[in-house]
Structure formats: structure tokens, C-alpha cells
Amino acid sequence: MGRTQSGEEGPNFEPGVELHATYTLFAEGCRGSLSQQLMEKFNLRDGIQPQTYGIGIKELWEIEPEKHKPGTVVHTVGWPLTSDVYGGSFLYHLGDNQVAVGFIIGLDYTNPYLSPFDEMQRFKTHPKIRPIFEGGRRIAYGARALNEGGFQSIPKLVFPGGALIGASAGFMNVPRIKGSHTAMKSAIECADAIVKAFGEDAPAVLDAYPAQLKNTWLWKELYKSRNIRPSFHKGLWLGIAYSALDTYLFGGRAPWTFKNHTDHDQLKRAQKPLMIDYPKPDGEITFDKLSSVFISNTNHEEDQPCHLTLKDDQVPVNTNLVLYDGPEARFCPAGVYEFVDDEAHEGQKRLQINAQNCVHCKTCDIKDPTQNIVWTTPEGSGGPNYPNM
Numbered sequence: 320m321g322r323t324q325s326g327e328e329g330p331n332f333e334p335g336v337e338l339h340a341t342y343t344l345f346a347e348g349c350r351g352s353l354s355q356q357l358m359e360k361f362n363l364r365d366g367i368q369p370q371t372y373g374i375g376i377k378e379l380w381e382i383e384p385e386k387h388k389p390g391t392v393v394h395t396v397g398w399p400l401t402s403d404v405y406g407g408s409f410l411y412h413l414g415d416n417q418v419a420v421g422f423i424i425g426l427d428y429t430n431p432y433l434s435p436f437d438e439m440q441r442f443k444t445h446p447k448i449r450p451i452f453e454g455g456r457r458i459a460y461g462a463r464a465l466n467e468g469g470f471q472s473i474p475k476l477v478f479p480g481g482a483l484i485g486a487s488a489g490f491m492n493v494p495r496i497k498g499s500h501t502a503m504k505s506a507i508e509c510a511d512a513i514v515k516a517f518g519e520d521a522p523a524v525l526d527a528y529p530a531q532l533k534n535t536w537l538w539k540e541l542y543k544s545r546n547i548r549p550s551f552h553k554g555l556w557l558g559i560a561y562s563a564l565d566t567y568l569f570g571g572r573a574p575w576t577f578k579n580h581t582d583h584d585q586l587k588r589a590q591k592p593l594m595i596d597y598p599k600p601d602g603e604i605t606f607d608k609l610s611s612v613f614i615s616n617t618n619h620e621e622d623q624p625c626h627l628t629l630k631d632d633q634v635p636v637n638t639n640l641v642l643y644d645g646p647e648a649r650f651c652p653a654g655v656y657e658f659v660d661d662e663a664h665e666g667q668k669r670l671q672i673n674a675q676n677c678v679h680c681k682t683c684d685i686k687d688p689t690q691n692i693v694w695t696t697p698e699g700s701g702g703p704n705y706p707n708m
């Protein structure tokens with residue numbers, strides 16, 4: 320806290336807190352930055368499938384009262400995505416004439432020109448969806464990655480002095496897009512194991528937590544849904560057909576488990592036929608990234624080290640721009656990454672990082688094809704502020 324842009328101690332500098340607890344629980348949500356380091360340091364991912372992700376983009380609207388049907392839930396798959404991309408929408412009529420609408424896209428998409436933000440905007444132009452929002456007012460915007468790896472991607476949950484809980488560990492029922500209940504259940508079981516451990520010899524590694532968790536409904540629920548997401552690797556229609564079989568014929572107990580693949584190495588090389596011509600925002604139903612970030616209430620202290628770090632400054636231009644036409648400018652739903660003219664080198668581009676716009680979705684850390692972008696935590700209290708999302 321309180322470091323200046325150059326990393327020096329500023330007037331408000333406070334050193335970080337040292338934790339000396341017997342057990343520290345990590346609940347950072349999907350793709351937690353400390354959790355990533357812990358998984359690497361303690362080899363928690365050895366012998367399991369890679370974690371995979373989706374990006375969810377969500378808006379909150381106030382719609383005309385006569386169109387509001389409290390309790391209505393609508394889920395769709397596919398459109399406007401092509402059938403090789405996993406994704407779909409959710410639309411929930413809440414109270415007070417409010418509607419939450421969101422679109423989730425699997426981050427294993429292959430087209431470097433795909434823009435999840437623009438797909439979400441396009442979704443709202445569907446003739447069955449657009450009328451819901453006509454005459455309404457968009458009041459909030461946000462984006463966040465979610466785990467899609469499921470059961471076969473759950474890492475080892477414990478290490479000396481700590482444990483992973485919630486989405487940090489990847490507890491997410493992907494077909495249902497539900498992870499709050501599993502996050503809470505994992506925290507309850509972990510807390511229970513800790514209380515018991517304190518009554519005994521409090522071992523450094525809390526093995527009782529995963530042992531307890533494996534005997535709960537959470538483990539069974541994630542096991543039963545484990546093949547649904549990877550069955551979409553062969554496209555939408557085969558995925559739907561397999562999911563119906565797996566659910567209704569096998570009841571989630573098929574004697575096989577499909578594998579997952581990593582997201583960042585799926586992009587094809589940029590080529591003209593892959594380009595997507597997204598319609599311009601109309602400012603009524605569809606919007607641009609900057610006006611969206613504005614209503615996410617995102618704020619970062621400007622005089623602090625950039626929390627979006629590059630392992631190698633040259634890679635964005637020399638590799639990502641050359642091979643994939645700079646996909647970070649499209650997969651970021653907040654317009655953080657921009658390739659601009661490099662004033663110092665005529666005719667060349669440089670990557671500009673507008674870190675103050677970052678809505679902390681973690682997509683860049685996941686989807687960067689060269690894994691060169693590392694998302695780190697900014698100064699405390701920085702980021703989006705979602706009061707009603």
C-alpha cells in the first residue's frame with residue numbers, strides 16, 4: 320500500500336501484513352493470483368487436468384415496468400457465437416424492475432478476432448431479447464472469469480499452513496453456472512476441519528479438509544457434471560447431444576472422464592477470413608467498452624506500480640501482434656490493452672496498458688497466448704465496485 324508508480328515508498332506507504340496463523344485459507348475467487356503461486360510452489364496441480372475458464376460479462380438494467388416479470392429465468396446457448404465456440408446467456412428478472420443479463424464464453428475459443436464484449440453486445444440485439452431492453456436504462460456493468468474445468472481440474476486443496484477454498488480451488492458447477500453454494504460448502508467443511516484439528520494436534524497439512532469434502536454433496540455434484548463442458552470441444556451440436564445422454568441416460572455416472580485442454584494455446588494465427596465485423600454500438604441497447612467501464616465504478620490510485628505486468632515487454636508487439644493481430648485488445652472487456660503508434664519508432668506499434676480501467680476479470684492472465692501477462696493485486700481497495708451486481 321502506498322508505493323508510487325516507480326515502486327518507491329510514497330507518503331502513504333504501509334508495509335504488507337505478515338500472517339503467522341496456523342492455517343491461512345485462500346478464497347480469492349477464480350484465477351486467484353496468490354492461489355496460482357501456491358499451486359506452483361506446492362505442485363498442487365500435479366496429476367490433474369488443466370483448469371479451464373470462461374469469461375462472463377454482465378449488465379444490470381432497469382426495464383419498463385410492463386415488461387418486467389419477476390422470477391423469470393432465461394438461459395440460451397449459442398447465438399451469436401459460431402457453433403465451435405462454447406457459450407450462452409443468462410437473463411434473470413429481479414425485483415424493482417431490474418433485469419440481470421449476462422453472456423459467458425469459454426476461453427478456449429480459437430478465433431483471435433473474437434471479442435467477448437462485442438458478442439455480449441450483439442446478443443442483446445436478438446429479436447427476442449432486444450424488446451426487453453428497449454425503453455430501459457443500463458445501470459451497471461461487470462466482467463469476471465469463471466472456472467470451467469470442473470471435477471477433473473480440482474487441485475490438491477491443502478499445503479503446509481493453508482488451504483484453498485471456493486473458486487480459488489475451482490469449485491464450480493459449469494452447466495448450471497453456479498458456484499456460490501459450492502464455495503460456501505467448501506468453506507464450511509474447511510472451517511469444521513480446522514476446529515477439529517485445533518482440538519487435536521493441529522497438523523501442518525490439514526488433510527482432514529479434503530477427506531471431509533469428498534464425502535459431501537459437493538463432490539458428488541461436481542463428479543456428475545464433469546463430462547458436460549469438455550463434450551463441447553467437438554462443437555455445439557455434439558456437445559448438446561452428448562450432454563443429454565450423459566445427464567438423462569447415464570445420470571452423470573458414465574464410466575469415463577473427458578479431458579480438459581488449456582485455454583491460452585487454442586488461438587489460431589490471424590488471417591483475414593477470421594476477421595469479425597462487429598456492428599457499431601447504438602448507445603441504446605449496445606454500448607462501447609469505455610462507457611461500460613464507467614458504470615462499473617472502477618477506480619485505481621494512479622500513482623502506483625502497474626498491476627498488469629509483462630514478463631517480457633517485447634512479446635506483445637513482436638509475437639502477439641505479429642502472430643495473432645494483438646488479441647489482448649479484443650479479449651479484454653475493459654479496453655485496457657491498446658496497440659498505439661510508437662512515437663519513438665516511426666511506423667511501429669507499442670502496447671499501451673490503461674491499467675486504471677481494469678475490472679479485475681483475470682481474462683488477460685488466462686487467455687494471453689504467450690502467457691506473458693501476469694495479473695497482480697493493485698493497491699488495496701482499487702478495482703471495480705459492484706454494489707448491486
Ligand SMILES: Cc1cc2nc3c(=O)[nH]c(=O)nc-3n(C[C@H](O)[C@H](O)[C@H](O)COP(=O)(O)OP(=O)(O)OC[C@H]3O[C@@H](n4cnc5c(N)ncnc54)[C@H](O)[C@@H]3O)c2cc1C
Nearest residue numbers: 346347348349375463465485486487496497498499500502
Ligand atoms: C457472470 C457470472 C455469473 C455467475 N452466476 C452465478 C449464479 O447465478 N449463481 C451462483 O451460485 N454462482 C454464479 N457464478 C459463480 C460465482 O460467482 C462464484 O462461483 C462465486 O462467487 C465464488 O465465490 P468465492 O467466494 O470463492 O470467490 P469470489 O466471489 O470471486 O470472491 C473472491 C473475493 O476475493 C477478492 N480477492 C481476490 N484476490 C485477492 C487478494 N489477493 N487479496 C485480497 N482480496 C482478493 C476478490 O476481489 C473477491 O471479492 C457466476 C459467475 C460469473 C462470472
Ligand code: SF4
Nearest residue numbers: 651677678680681683
Ligand atoms: S486488464 Fe485483464 S483483468 Fe483487467 S479487465 Fe482487462 S482482461 Fe480483465
